[in-house]
Each structure stands twice: as structure tokens, then as C-alpha cells.
Amino acid sequence: MPADTRKYRSAKAYGKIDRDGFIHRSWMKNQGLPDDVFDGRPVIGICNTWSELAPCHGHLRELAEHVKRGVWEAGGLPLEFPAMALGETQMRPTAMLFRNLLAMEVEESIRANPIDGVVLLGGCDKTTPGQLMGAASVDLPTIVVSAGPMLNGTFKGRQIGSGTDVWRFSEDVRAGAMSMEDFLAAEAGMSRSSGTCMTMGTASTIASLIEAMGLCLPDNAALPAVDARRRTLAHLSGRRIVELVRADVRLSQIATRAAFENAILMHAAIGGSTNAVIHLLALAGRLGVPLALEDFDAIGRTTPLLVNLMPSGAFLMEDFCYAGGVGAVLKALGPALRADAVTVCGRTIGDIAAAAACYNDQVIGTRDRPFGPSSGVWVLGGNLCPQGAIIKPSAATPALLRHEGRAVVFEDIEDYKARLDDPDLPIDERSVMVLKGCGPKGYPGMPEVGNMALPAKLLNRGVRDLLRISDARMSGTAFGAVILHVAPESEAGGPLGLVETGDVIRFDGPARRLDLLVEDRTLASRRQNWRPTQKRPSRGWAKLYVDTVQQADKGCDLDFLAGASGAEVERESH
Ligand code: FES
Numbered sequence: 051m052p053a054d055t056r057k058y059r060s061a062k063a064y065g066k067i068d069r070d071g072f073i074h075r076s077w078m079k080n081q082g083l084p085d086d087v088f089d090g091r092p093v094i095g096i097c098n099t100w101s102e103l104a105p106c107h108g109h110l111r112e113l114a115e116h117v118k119r120g121v122w123e124a125g126g127l128p129l130e131f132p133a134m135a136l137g138e139t140q141m142r143p144t145a146m147l148f149r150n151l152l153a154m155e156v157e158e159s160i161r162a163n164p165i166d167g168v169v170l171l172g173g174c175d176k177t178t179p180g181q182l183m184g185a186a187s188v189d190l191p192t193i194v195v196s197a198g199p200m201l202n203g204t205f206k207g208r209q210i211g212s213g214t215d216v217w218r219f220s221e222d223v224r225a226g227a228m229s230m231e232d233f234l235a236a237e238a239g240m241s242r243s244s245g246t247c248m249t250m251g252t253a254s255t256i257a258s259l260i261e262a263m264g265l266c267l268p269d270n271a272a273l274p275a276v277d278a279r280r281r282t283l284a285h286l287s288g289r290r291i292v293e294l295v296r297a298d299v300r301l302s303q304i305a306t307r308a309a310f311e312n313a314i315l316m317h318a319a320i321g322g323s324t325n326a327v328i329h330l331l332a333l334a335g336r337l338g339v340p341l342a343l344e345d346f347d348a349i350g351r352t353t354p355l356l357v358n359l360m361p362s363g364a365f366l367m368e369d370f371c372y373a374g375g376v377g378a379v380l381k382a383l384g385p386a387l388r389a390d391a392v393t394v395c396g397r398t399i400g401d402i403a404a405a406a407a408c409y410n411d412q413v414i415g416t417r418d419r420p421f422g423p424s425s426g427v428w429v430l431g432g433n434l435c436p437q438g439a440i441i442k443p444s445a446a447t448p449a450l451l452r453h454e455g456r457a458v459v460f461e462d463i464e465d466y467k468a469r470l471d472d473p474d475l476p477i478d479e480r481s482v483m484v485l486k487g488c489g490p491k492g493y494p495g496m497p498e499v500g501n502m503a504l505p506a507k508l509l510n511r512g513v514r515d516l517l518r519i520s521d522a523r524m525s526g527t528a529f530g531a532v533i534l535h536v537a538p539e540s541e542a543g544g545p546l547g548l549v550e551t552g553d554v555i556r557f558d559g560p561a562r563r564l565d566l567l568v569e570d571r572t573l574a575s576r577r578q579n580w581r582p583t584q585k586r587p588s589r590g591w592a593k594l595y596v597d598t599v600q601q602a603d604k605g606c607d608l609d610f611l612a613g614a615s616g617a618e619v620e621r622e623s624h
Pocket of ligand 1: 106137138139175212245246247253
């Protein structure tokens with residue numbers, strides 16, 4: 051029988067020589083586990099978001115088996131458990147509505163169960179942030195193993211990128227430049243293996259930032275999902291998490307302010323998804339790391355675009371992997387990197403950067419030979435966004451980064467869809483499209499609709515970009531002069547809700563200003579008549595979400611979930 055002197059957290063369940071210990075062990079033995087695996091060894095939870103409804107995670111069951119091999123080999127006990135999968139392309143009204151629900155599930159699953167460390171298996175956009183937020187509020191030793199990107203897409207002899215080419219093709223169809231037959235034929239060529247979007251969309255961005263933060267083993271971000279080396283990485287991560295438990299290296303010791311700064315530098319260097327801003331703010335809020343929206347602009351400002359990947363460039367994640375991946379970008383960041391930040395693999399991020407190399411300078415550049423100027427995100431202020439807004443300049447038409455034009459307002463997504471192609475819509479190439487009702491409370495969930503498609507009558511005239519403003523997000527695979535995350539959102543009473551068609555809006559990107567050029571007294575009068583317009587959920591998760599969600603500048607976490615509750619559970623279950 052096991053002795054009652056265990057040093058790990060799991061000993062409070064499996065190490066007890068009494069009725070409670072009997073209960074904890076006996077039911078686990080119905081899975082064929084022998085007595086000696088309850089001898090005080092580290093118990094490793096493998097949090098698996100596999101689901102056939104999250105197609106980017108279709109191979110995670112197999113990957114979990116490789117993690118288990120490593121855990122067994124290192125002398126741990128692996129126990130896999132499921133967590134809600136957030137299939138970005140399947141869930142309505144938006145997967146983002148459920149990120150915090152996943153975070154709650156992961157947090158409580160980890161805390162409630164007798165585990166000492168955790169491996170997070172995820173990858174599709176909101177999944178890794180949700181898992182990490184939950185894990186951070188418990189703060190056990192934690193390693194991320196990402197799903198990894200799909201193989202490059204191909205169609206009619208050329209490479210096509212997840213999401214990015216959907217937006218392009220769809221505009222081409224509306225402009226008459228592509229047949230519907232070709233459009234539908236491209237579906238299968240775009241998604242031809244397991245894994246996440248292979249552009250530098252949100253999944254690849256988050257994976258790259260996680261690697262820059264040292265929360266996974268090197269090469270985790272870019273190895274294709276189907277590459278045998280990803281299975282090896284899973285195996286090694288299984289070994290490593292056992293060592294982290296033995297050394298008691300917790301998530302909060304890795305995800306420090308320095309790690310977040312490295313993530314912001316990486317975000318700028320890769321021209322990363324705007325969604326990452328929200329997720330990093332939320333994660334920092336769980337950990338108590340001081341991080342503000344303005345940090346993204348201030349820290350990333352001097353970092354040029356070092357990666358030539360869609361949607362800001364030409365290549366895809368497979369090319370990025372073969373060119374050296376995140377390690378090569380860390381090296382290219384040079385002295386800007388917080389080199390002393392520690393990582394889960396035991397080396398500093400500076401050591402990892404020093405050992406890396408670039409194998410293709412068409413894909414990964416240097417500070418002396420970047421692919422674009424300062425590229426992270428610009429964080430805007432001004433009377434239209436008192437709590438901030440962002441734009442990704444590397445994805446925008448440069449001429450629109452300083453622009454003044456008259457607003458064409460859509461009150462919500464239904465209004466936009468109904469009137470977009472109305473021949474009488476008063477819109478031209480100087481107009482500013484404004485979309486309301488798409489923030490965290492308004493939609494609810496803040497969907498990826500900020501990159502509004504342009505009216506067909508402008509597309510037919512060759513117009514491919516307009517200044518667009520909303521309280522929504524946009525897909526990390528999307529592009530355009532798109533100002534996002536306006537806070538407060540219109541439904542929360544933000545000035546965005548007061549904009550009317552014909553108002554003049556001035557955007558001065560270099561000065562980081564977004565202003566509505568309407569007299570104060572006019573705005574005051576409009577405010578007196580303003581009322582929320584969107585239907586409020588009356589029950590369930592959606593009601594809890596809308597009642598408690600914070601604005602984009604706080605990462606859209608629920609207000610009562612910020613911070614941590616730790617790993618202790620005082621009471622027994624029987
Ligand atoms: Fe899953 Fe893009 S849809 S990563």
C-alpha cells in the first residue's frame with residue numbers, strides 16, 4: 051500500500067490510507083491501473099479539446115497518446131480529460147462567446163481533480179487562450195502542446211491560405227473575377243490535412259506567442275500538425291511536465307511580465323492577429339501581470355515585420371517551419387528580446403534564440419532587411435474610442451492610414467447585410483464604413499465581422515479597401531484598413547453608438563487618433579435619446595456573459611474571473 055507521506059498535490063487523494071483514499075483509488079483501478087501507480091508519483095492531467103466539431107483538433111487524441119508515453123517514461127501517471135472544444139468555423143454566434151466558458155471549465159477541472167501538472171492540447175483560435183486562462187487561475191506546472199498548422203493549401207497550381215484566400219475569393223466572386231464553380235472547388239484544397247489555419251491567423255499567432263513566452267517546447271508553433279516531429283514534441287512535453295512538477299515550476303513563474311513583453315515583440319514581428327491583443331490582456335489579468343492595451347503599441351512600435359506570411363505577406367506556416375520558425379524570429383529580434391526570461395524547457399529564451407537559425411530569408415527576415423515597417427498594432431485614442439481601439443497597419447492599404455471621410459453607418463449586422471448592396475447606399479471610395487452592435491455585449495461575443503465586405507458596386511469599380519470601424523473583432527487571416535475593438539462598444543453606451551450616416555470621421559494613424567468631428571452639444575443631444583438596441587439574452591451562459599463581460603481593453607474576461615483562486619481545495623467529497 052502507498053505510504054501516507056506524499057509531497058505532491060495528488061497525494062491528498064491517492065495517498066490517503068483511509069476510506070477517502072480507497073474511494074479515490076478504487077474507481078480509478080477500474081481502468082486497469084495497477085496499485086503502484088498511486089505511489090506518490092506526479093499525476094499529469096492532459097486537457098484535451100479533441101472534437102469532431104473542432105476540425106482543427108481532429109488529431110489530438112493521437113497526440114495525447116504521445117504525451118502519455120512521455121509521462122509514463124518519466125515516472126508520472128498521465129490522466130487525460132476533455133474540455134470544451136471551440137471550433138472557430140462551426141460555432142454560432144461566435145466561438146469567442148465561449149472562450150471564458152472554456153476557461154471556467156478548465157480552471158475547475160484542474161482544481162477539482164487530483165493532478166499535479168497539466169498539458170494543454172488545443173490550437174484552434176480561442177482554445178489555447180481559454181485553456182491557459184483557466185490554468186493560470188489554478189497555477190500548476192503547465193505545458194502547451196499545440197495542434198500545429200495544416201499543410202499548405204493548394205488550388206490550381208498555386209498556394210492558398212486558410213481564411214485569407216476565402217476573403218479574397220469571395221470578393222472576386224462578387225466582383226465577377228472568379229466563378230462560383232471555382233470558388234467551391236477551392237474548399238478541399240484549402241484544408242487538406244489535420245491542424246489549424248496555416249496562415250499567420252489567430253491560431254498560428256497564439257502558438258507563436260506561447261512559444262515566445264516559453265510556455266511550450268521549442269518549435270511547437272510551426273511544426274505541421276501531421277509532421278512526425280510534432281508527435282515527438284508531444285512525447286518530450288510529456289517527459290518535461292513531470293520534471294516541472296518535481297521542480298515545482300508553476301505557470302506564473304514562466305508567464306511573467308518579461309514573457310508578455312517577448313510575446314508582444316513576437317506579435318509585431320510576425321504581423322500577428324489582432325485577436326491576440328484581447329487574449330494576452332485576459333491572460334495577464336488572470337495572472338496579475340500588469341499589462342495595458344497601450345503596451346502593445348509602445349513595446350511593439352520599433353519592431354518591423356520580420357515574417358513574410360499571409361495575411362501580411364506571401365508564405366504559409368509550412369514554409370515558416372522549414373525556414374526556422376519562431377526560434378529564427380527570436381534570434382532576429384536581437385537585443386530587444388528579454389533574453390533572461392525562463393521557459394518550460396529549462397533554458398532561457400535568449401539561449402533558445404542563440405541556438406536558432408534562419409534557413410530561408412524569403413520567409414524570415416532581419417531587422418536590417420524586414421518585410422515591412424513597424425507592424426504590430428496601433429492603439430488608438432480619441433473621442434470615438436475613449437477606452438481604445440486598434441488597427442493592424444501591416445494589413446491595411448497605406449493610403450488609408452491617415453484618412454477623413456463621411457460615415458456610412460450600419461446599426462447592426464442585420465442592417466449591414468440588408469443594405470450592403472443596396473444601389474442607393476450613399477457610399478464611395480472616401481466613405482468610412484461604421485458597424486455597431488458587434489461588441490462583447492452587443493452581439494453577444496464580439497464576432498469576427500469587423501472586416502466588412504465592401505459593396506459590390508465599389509468592388510466592380512476596382513475598390514479593394516475602405517476604412518472600416520466597429521466594436522467587433524476580425525479574423526486573424528483577414529486584411530484591410532479595419533479599426534477594431536472600439537471601446538466602450540456601442541451597446542455599452544460608447545460614442546460609437548452615437549455616430550450617424552454623414553458624420554465626418556478623422557483617422558490619423560501616425561498620431562494614433564480616431565475622432566468623430568461632431569459638435570459636443572450635438573453628441574450630448576444624441577446621447578439623451580440613445581437606448582441599447584440589441585436583444586439581451588434572458589438566461590443561461592449568454593446572460594451571465596453579457597451581464598459580466600468586460601470591454602476589449604480588459605481582454606473581454608468576465609469581471610468575476612479576473613485573478614486566481616489557486617490550487618487548494620479544503621474539503622473532501624464524501
Ligand atoms: Fe481552427 Fe482557424 S479555424 S485555427
